[in-house]
Amino acid sequence: MKIxxxxxxxxxxxxxxxxxxxxxxxxxxxxxxxxxxLYVALRVxxxxxxxxxxxxxxxxVCGLNIxxxxxxxxxxxxxxxxxxxxxxxxxxxxSLDRPGRGYDANNTxxxxxxxxxxxxxxxxxxxxxxxxxxxxxxxxxxxxxxxxAHSQKAICVINRDQERAQKIANDLNxxxxxxxxxxxxxxxxxxAGLVINATSQGLNNQSPFSPDFSSxxxxxxxxxxxxxxxxxxxxxxxxxxxRRHFDGLGMLAGQGALAFxxxxxxxxxxxxxLRTLENAFSP
Numbered sequence: 001m002k003i004x005x006x007x008x009x010x011x012x013x014x015x016x017x018x019x020x021x022x023x024x025x026x027x028x029x030x031x032x033x034x035x036x037x038l039y040v041a042l043r044v045x046x047x048x049x050x051x052x053x054x055x056x057x058x059x060x061v062c063g064l065n066i067x068x069x070x071x072x073x074x075x076x077x078x079x080x081x082x083x084x085x086x087x088x089x090x091x092x093x094x095s096l097d098r099p100g101r102g103y104d105a106n107n108t109x110x111x112x113x114x115x116x117x118x119x120x121x122x123x124x125x126x127x128x129x130x131x132x133x134x135x136x137x138x139x140x141x142x143x144x145x146x147x148x149a150h151s152q153k154a155i156c157v158i159n160r161d162q163e164r165a166q167k168i169a170n171d172l173n174x175x176x177x178x179x180x181x182x183x184x185x186x187x188x189x190x191x192a193g194l195v196i197n198a199t200s201q202g203l204n205n206q207s208p209f210s211p212d213f214s215s216x217x218x219x220x221x222x223x224x225x226x227x228x229x230x231x232x233x234x235x236x237x238x239x240x241x242x243r244r245h246f247d248g249l250g251m252l253a254g255q256g257a258l259a260f261x262x263x264x265x266x267x268x269x270x271x272x273x274l275r276t277l278e279n280a281f282s283p
Contacts, residue, residue, distance in 0.1 A: 002036075003038060004036065006036060007036050007037060007038055008035070008036065008037040008038070008062045009037070009038055009039075009040070009059075009060075009061045009062065010026065010037060010038070010039040010040075010061065010062055010063045010064065010065075010263065011039065011040050011041065011042045011056070011061060011063075011064055011065070012039075012040075012041050012042070012064070012065040012066070012067060013042050013043075013044050013049070013052065013064055013065070013066055013067070013070060013074075014041075014043065014044070014066070014067035014068055014069075014070065015043055015044055015045065015046060015068075015069065015070070016043065017041045017042065017043045017044075017067065018041065018043070019228075020041045020067065021252060021277055021280060022039065022041065022065055022067075022252075022256060023039050023040060023041050024276060024277065024280045025252070025253065025256045025273050025276055025277055026039035026065075026256060026259075026260065027039050028272075028273070028276045029256075029257075029260055029268040029272075029273065032268070032272070033264065033266060033268065035264060037062070037264075044070065046069070049070050049073050049074075049077075050073065050077055053074075053077050053094075053102070053103065054102070057096060057097075057099065057100060057101060057102050057103060058099070058100050059099075060096070060099040061096065062095070062096045062263060063093070063094065063095050063096060063259070063262070063263040064093070064094040064103065065092060065093060065094075065256070065259055066091060066092050066093070066094060067092065071090035071091055071092055071107075071138060072089060072090050072138070074090070074091040074092070074094060074103075074105060075089055075090050075091040075105050075107075077102070077103075078091060078094065078102070078103055078104060078105030079097050079101060079102040079103065079104055080097070080104040080105065081104075081105045082104075082105060082106045082107065084106065084107045084110075084111075084142075084145060084146075085105045085106060085107045087145050087171070087172065088107055088110075088138070088141045088142045088145050089138075089141070090107060090109075090138050090141070090142065091105035091106060091107050092106075092107055092108060092109050092142075092255065092259070093105070093106040093107065093108050093255075093258070093259040093262055094106075095262050095263060106259075106262055107142055108254075108255040108256075108258035108259050108262070109139060109142040109143070109146075109251075109255050110142035110143040110144070110145050110146025110147070111146045111149075111254070111255070111258055112251050112252070112253075112254030112255025112256070112257070112258055113143055113146060113196070113223070113225070113250075113251040113254060113255075114146045114147065114150050114254070115254035115255075115257065115258065115270060116246070116250030116251050116253065116254040116270065116274075117221070117223070117246075119250065119254075119270050119271060119274075120246055120250055120274075121221050121244060121246065123219075124193075124194060124221055125150065125151050125153075127193035127194065127217065127219060127220070127221070128191075128193055128217060129153075129191050129192050129193025129194070129216070129217045129220065130153055130154040130155065130156060130191070130192055130193065131147060131151070131153050131154070131155045131156070131192065131193065131194045131195075131196070132155075132156050132157075132158065132180075132188050132189060132192045132194070132195045132196070133147070133155060133156070133157045133158070133196045133198055134157075134158050134159075134195070134196065134197045134198055134199050135157075135158070135159060135197070135198040135199035136157055136159035136161065136164045136165040136168055137198070137199070137200075139198045139225060140157065140159075140168070140198035140199075141168050141172075143196060143198050143225075144157060144168060144172055144177060145172055148172050148173045148176055148177065152176070153176075153193070153194075154176060154178070155176055155177045155178070156177075156178050156179070156180045156188045157169060157177060157178075157179055157180070158179075158180045158181065158182060158184075158185055158188060159179070159182075160181075160182060162179060162181065165179040166179050185211060186211075186212070186215065189211060189212075189213065189215050189216055190215040190216070191215070191216070191217055192216045192217065192220055193216070193217050193219070193220050193221070194220065194221045194223065195211075195213065195216060195220065195221070195222050195223065196223045196224075196225065197223065197224045197225060197226065197232075197234050198225050200226070201234070203226050203228065205229060205232075208232060208233035208234070209233060209234060210233040210234055210236060210237035211234070211237060212237065212241070213237055213238050213240075213241040213243050214241045216241070216243060218242075218243075219244070220243050220244070221243070221244045221245070221246070222234070222235065222237075222238035222241075222243045222244065222245040222246075223245070223246050223248075224245070224246070224247050224248055225248040225251055226247065226248050227247045227248040227249040227251075227252060227281075230247050230249065230281065231247070232247070235247060249274060249277050249278065249281070250270070250274050252277060253270050253273035253274045253276075253277055254270055256273060257269075257270045257273055
């Protein structure tokens with residue numbers, strides 16, 4: 001990659017951010033498409049996020065991915081919010097409006113998961129059975145919004161905080177989305193066609209959990225948004241039940257591809273992106 005005075009700069013902002021795989025992913029696509037651009041990771045102090053955005057806009061940084069814990073603040077700081085950002089209240093993708101002014105906000109997280117399903121399990125939308133989403137945090141909200149936009153299937157969101165889950169259902173589609181408790185999880189898993197873990201349980205092997213998936217449909221898809229580790233206890237349980245199972249690496253590739261499309265006007269190959277990430281994870 002040849003860097004010059006006209007090289008466009010893109011970045012992921014977070015705290016922490018050193019672990020981010022986005023630079024590997026985005027720079028591979030940038031190189032494949034021949035764009036004169038560079039993508040880096042930038043750690044931002046918690047108190048300095050808005051100031052950092054202003055400085056990056058003033059410097060003409062063309063596009064940003066936003067990760068934990070800044071997604072809600074990114075949405076609030078944007079000049080313009082997409083409909084999805086307005087719906088979920090968080091942004092993970094910012095595009096420069098024009099140098100010195102600020103950024104327009106999008107959210108590609110949930111649609112990235114759907115894009116990954118379209119690639120790795122293209123029959124997901126045609127399977128019998130309802131959808132179960134575990135968790136009601138920011139990731140779950142984005143995923144639920146995307147699922148509701150792409151499918152008419154009944155969805156059950158499972159969360160300890162019932163009030164929080166019910167608010168998401170009411171905001172998105174109360175006719176389609178119902179709320180369940182962890183105690184009732186076995187009941188809701190029965191005959192499910194798609195089960196998505198949108199909690200942080202199992203991340204870095206912390207608080208692993210392994211539901212019994214034997215009551216789900218035989219052709220069900222068990223999805224974990226976590227990709228570190230690649231094989232969580234949750235996915236091991238799916239493997240034991242002989243269900244199709246996928247980690248969150250494809251969601252990372254999917255949301256990144258949609259961000260790339262926002263910035264460059266081209267949708268890169270998600271399969272190529274997934275291979276890039278898999279190679280990066282290989283010992």
